[in-house]
Amino acid sequence: MSDTRSWVALLRGINVGTAKRVPMAELRAAVESLGGTDVKTLLNSGNVVYDTCAEAGPSADAIRGAVRERTGVDSEVIVVSGDAFRAVAEACPLRAAGRPGNRVSIAFPAAPLDPTSQVPDPAALAPEELALTATAVYQWLPDGQLATKVPAAWWRGLGVTVTARNDATVQKLVALLDARA
Template sequence: MNRYVALLRGINVGTAKPIAMADLRACIEALGHSNARTLLRSGNVVFDSAEPVDARSLETAIATATGVSAPVVLVDDARFRQIVAANPLAEVSVDPSRALVYFLSGPVAGGPADDTGRGRPSDTDLLPERLAFGEHAIYQWCPDGISQSKVPAKYFLSLGVTATGRNLRTVEKIVALLDTP
């Protein structure tokens, strides 16, 4: 049995793309997966599966069941923990509500580290904010608050892969769900 984390992007933001978490759990379990548990209303689902799972199948099933189309980033238990442990900004991210991990659906073509042409401010222009790149995630520290970030939202949409962010407080709660039988 394998454990997965499905992260839906852009649901339940204000009144946009509303999905009830009970419906999301039911959809996941209707696909034959088990032990589906959601966290908050932002599209975080931890579940178990004896069969391989792919994000596209989840996206299609969720859209069919709820009428809401939302990209899904699917991460297995081991990879999720690896991404969390690899956070290069962990020492400076003293407030978990002001630090983000953007989980990526795949590798960014050409790598994101030299991506100022996609609309990302230079490292100097970002200060005191920080952005760091991992193989499967982008890490962001926003000491002035996430709503004050100097990185435009369109940057994350320009990567050519799905990127969905969660603050470290939420990430820690997802890890706790992964630890729960």
């Protein structure tokens, strides 16, 4: 039995437009410098899958610092174990037949969320849908992320940093994790 453990690191807000540019080769090198092995990036938006031989991989703060040191870009980082990432992906209650994966969003928090927190009024969000759990915020965004009706103040009210990926990207990250098993 191997002691290797897989992880997913999600950088927040990089390579959007011309600001906060982080080459994926530099991101891979930053994670490798912290002991990550078999480091793979997905797309150009700060998605990293890697392994470690330790029970705990590099912390979000360590990755943030290594990226900042290599590139000059300061970006918040969310680190999720491979098993927890798969569980969040599998639990998505808003994935349905006919819904394109690029319109379902999964926001990963830096710390557990309070699933009893007040969510915006579903009638005010329609046709959007939102589901809150301790491990994720799931959204159905039929008109796209830029047209969301969820107020920015609600996100700030969560009291924890989150970063979102569409379900198509999440499923590709799960496939990278599965290829390691």
